[in-house]
Amino acid sequence: MDENTKRFLVNQMVWLGIYFAISLVISILIPFPYSLVILIGVILGLAYWRRRRFMRQVGSAGSVFGNPFGSKGIEYYCMNCGTKHNKISCPNCGSKLKKAGF
Template identity: 30%
Template sequence: MNPQLKRYYIFLGASLVFSIGLQIGLGYLGVPWYISIGAVMAIFILLPMIMRRRQMSNTGNYGGDSGTGSGGFFGMGSQGGSGGVRYVCLVCNNKHKGGTCPRCGSKMQRADF
């Protein structure tokens, strides 16, 4: 199992145990049940979101101040002057910019990133 995933599951279980303990503790203090459930739900939802955001900003995949200069879709914003999408003709295997193949005129093509 991935160590980061294992750490995330441990954190999720710990936050569940903490949330249940908080709900029981607030019940003993006389706080109404709907307020304690709201607090538990907020903790159980917000803490993993905060943890995920911090982890993603540390690894540079969230678009934060990672200094990589990339962003966009899965961090592939700038690929070093690749010039966009190129296509490969399925008939003659020629690489070209789009439309029909300039070598054989076929419209059968696949994208080559």
């Protein structure tokens, strides 16, 4: 079992404990039919929050490995006169036709 799996399992156990504690507190404080409704709301809210946090982690990791052309960039050449440019239309002849080169 590697570190990541272990950390994931520990994380799951912690969250299980948190859910258990929350359900215990709610069922003590609030009478039955209402406690169930509030419990479901709290669990759904926590699940939503966890997923958003997870997405943000994945998102920030994704931007690091994100664009394979990021550092170098694709260069475009005018198909009409061959001028290298990154504009929509060629600064030399105004043609909008261009091809990508590396």
